[in-house]
Amino acid sequence: MKGKIKKEYEIILPKIFGEKVIGKTMADKPDKVIGRKFSVYFRDVDKKTQKYYYKFYFKINKVENDRALTTIAGHEVSRSFISRNVKKFSTRIDGYIKEETKDGKKLILKPIVVTAKNVQTSIAKNIRKKMENFLELFISGNNFEQIINKILSDELQRDAKKILNTIYPISVVEIRKSEVK
Secondary structure (H helix, E strand, C coil), rough: CCCCCEEEEEEEEHHCCCCCEEEEEEECCHHCCHHHHHHHEEEHCCCCCCCCCCEEEEEEEEEEEEEEEEEEEEEEEEHHHHHHCCCCCCEEEEEEEEEECCCCCEEEEEEEEEECCCCCHHHHHHHHHHHHHHHHHHHHHHCCHHHHHHHHHHHHHHHHHHHHHCCCCCCEEEEEEEEEC
């Protein structure tokens, strides 16, 4: 029985992450590499980041000259970060937003808001509704790369917190999870 000769392909991150080589994968044909998914903690991409709790998911979409090029498939915040920020006598409010970006990508965002103290259900509903409206407008008005940059720079979270503080004092606003469809 003859074994297949496998070739090594370097995995390259998207332009937004500086097109760094993040790893290698093996396959006998380049088209077998396409479609593979993998995850990387953000601290492995950028050593200086304060977003150590972010885990990004990538999907290989193209192979050029033994280089596997990737696109972002989404991200997730570690459970330890969430449990550290959701304290006793505070309220956790989750949201779900499915919207199309300016450049035509379907994006799902799952934000989390933690209030400074326990709140009534009616206030929590108002916060969720205002947050979802804000994020729907934000997603539809920006392209995908701008959205990722604003999430990583905390600009999106600061703007959301500023708006939501008009309803009730907020301690944490974070994009818990994102998915690209």
